[in-house]
Amino acid sequence: MSNLNIKAKSENTFDAIVVGSGVSGGFTAKELCEKGLKTLVLERGRMVTHLEDYPTMNKDPWDFNYQKRLTNKEREDHYVQIRSGFISEENKHFYHNDKADPYEEKQRFDWIRADVVGGRSLIWGRQCYRWSDLDFEANAKEGIGVDWPIRYKDLAPWYDYVERYVGVSGEPLGLSHLPDGQYLPPMEMNCLEKHIKKEIESKFPNRYMTIGRVANLTVPHNGRGACQSRNRCARGCPYGAYYSSVSVALPDAAKTGNLTLRPHSMVHSVIYDEGSGKATGVRIVDRESKEMIEYHAGLIFLNASAPGTAAILLNSISNRYxxxxxxxxxxxxxxxxxxxxxxxxxGTYEGFEDEYYRGRRPNGIYIPRFRNINAATSTKEFLRGYGYQGSAGRLSFSRGANDKNFGAAFKDSLVQAGPWTFGMTGFGEILPYHENRMYLDHDQPDEWGLPKMVFDASYKENETVMREYIKNDAAEMLEAAGLKNVATFDAGGAIGVGVHEMGTARMGRDPKTSVLNAHNQVHGIPNLFVTDGSCMTSSGTQNPSITYLALSARAVDFATTEMKRKNL
Structure with missing residues (x-):
């Protein structure tokens, strides 16, 4: 019997284990495999293969049974996912079934999940903006949370590395608080966007508008095809024109011959050896058979999302921890x-009636943060700042849906493009509050024996005050640009709906106040790394995924170097 156990352990032993196959997990696996490590990727969701598992990628609007709407039964199954407004008949197959795997909300928390191989890299917005020292130094300067243990110079070469691989289109601006990167040719703004850009930049010092820096290829790149401007990214791209783990990172990892991918793997805990002070493996529960299995490795990366990674660590209990x-x-x-x-x-714009645009560009404009950059832009009412994303377009025939007019002339009028409109949405920074948390309820295990996650987090005064500024500044800029019928909006929501959850295992300089060190190692456990959103020490205003990738590349390089030196 012991020989059988030894054989089983041998067969379940790898050089490295990566938990999660999303944006950071897929890329981490690729990096490890390319460095020669036999790597096991554990994914709790089902298998998704590029092209084979994109059932709606080429459907037209009239091919859907419910005009892209979910049925009442599907809305019940996805009762959290529908809060985002992103899930529909065209992409529902990638989203999490909330009813099958619920969590508890002490305060509303909108956790948007994709329980499939590739995770949210299949449905992300693909916006890629570097952080700067304005972000990395903010906590220390303001006495908020803890200081980041790194600065921009530590990540700059890794941003370069990642952008060259991923393929990010955009234009340089020369702004110190939004560093430029390695960009493919930018997408083009339409005529109204160009007009608004000119007006904003001429009337508001320190405010700039650019086309989004986006992980959609504008030219062929690294063997992948250019974006076809279909704007069907959330269905899975048959051209591989946007970056995802499924279409890019995992196939490249597989080419090395070093990748083993195991879907349907619910990670229960990390195995910790008190004698060596190291992590030795991972326990999983097979999602289908409910069998518990152990896998072993000398190097472990957790990339299961900020709540997911924290849950795994919280459930990894020992005498030492x-x-x-x-x-x-x-x-x-x-x-x-x-x-x-x-x-x-x-708002709406009167003009450019003789101009239109080509295709369905899967990208919009970006207005970088302009408040609390320096003394001249300082605002006393709140800390940090916000940026905007948005776009302009012409109203289509659907504008007549609730119109009281009727008849042939009315129908004919809808064949023509409607007036120009422009909308902009603010993305504001949330500060790191200790009381905003998630924890485990061991008295409520799920069907796989895993404790239920409980969320207790909310916006505070700083965010509430900032929201008023976001609306008012947006309206002010649109009115200055000559738009009519300008109106503000606030659709509310809760933490999580931004789909950028971060911070549950933050980096820091002191083991007494943080979970990870400057190299994304868990303090005191040298072979255990975390490079997903858990590691973030503050949230910035920028979409964070490109920063996760840069941190992952840097951490893998450090880990494999230390392995060669026999320090892990």
Whole structure:
């Protein structure tokens, strides 16, 4: 019997294990495989293969049974996912079934999940903006949370590395608080966007508008085809024109011969050896058979999302770590952040009636943060700032849906393009509050024996005040640009709906106040790394995924170097 156990352990042993196959997990696996490590990727969701599992990628609007709407039964199954407004008949196959795997909300938390191989890299917005030292130094300067243990110079070469691989289109601006990168040719703004850009930049010092920096290829790149401007990205792209783990990173990892991918793997905990002080493996529960299985490796990366990674660590209990693996600081699960958004302004424009645009560009404009940059832009009412994303377009025939007119002339009028409109949505920074947290309820295990996650987090005064500024600044800029019928909006929501949850295992300089060090290692456990959103020490205003990738590339390089030196 012992020989059988030894054989089983041998067959289940790898050089490295990566938990999660989303944006950061897929890329981390690719990096490890290319460095020669036999790597196991564990994904809790089902298998998704590029092209084979994009059932709606080429459908036209009239091919859908319910005009892209979910049925009442599907809305019940996805009762959290529908809060985002992103899920529909065209992409529902990628989204999490909330009814099958619920969590508890002490305060509303909109956790948007994609339980499939590739995770949210299949449905992300693909916006890629570098952080700067304005972001990395903010906590220290303001006495908020803890200081980041790194600065922009530590990540700059890794941003370069990642952007060259991923393929990010955009234009340089020369702004110190939004560093430029390695960009493919930018997409083009339409005529109204160009007009608004000119007006904003001429009337508001320190405010700039650019086309979005987006992980959609504008030219063929690294063997992938250019974007066809179909704007069907959330269905899966048959051209591989936007970056995802499924179409780019995991296939490249597989080419090395070093990748083993295991879907339907619910990670229960990390195995910790108290004698060596190292992580030795991972326990999973097979989603289908409910069998518990152990896998072993000398190097482990957790990339299961900020809540998912924290849950795994909190459930990894030992004599040394009774409150969760690596949780000497007591900060594990705390400091949940996101970006608060779903508010801004919109308006109509009289003019450019003889101009239109070509295709369905899967990208919009970006207005970088312009408040609290320096003394000249300082605002006393709140800390940090916000940026905007948006776009202009002409109203289509659907504008007549609720119109009281009728008859042939009315129908003919709808064949012509309607007036120009422009809308902009703010993305504001949420500060790291210790009381914003998630934890585990061991008295409520799910069908796989895993404890239920509980969320207790909310916006505070800083975010509430900032939201008023976001709306008012948006309206002011649109009115200055000559738009009519300008109106602000605020669709509310909660933490999580920005789909940028961060901070549950933050980086820091002191093991007493943080979970990870400057290299994304769990303090005191040298072979255990975290490079997903859990590691973030503050939230910035920028979409964070490109920063996760840069941190992942840097951490893998450090880890493999240390392995060669026999320091892990």
């Amino acid at each position: 009774p409150d969760g693996l690596g949780n000497d600081s007591g900060e594990l699960g705390h400091n949940i952040m996101d970006h608060h958004y779903r508010l801004g302004a919109s």
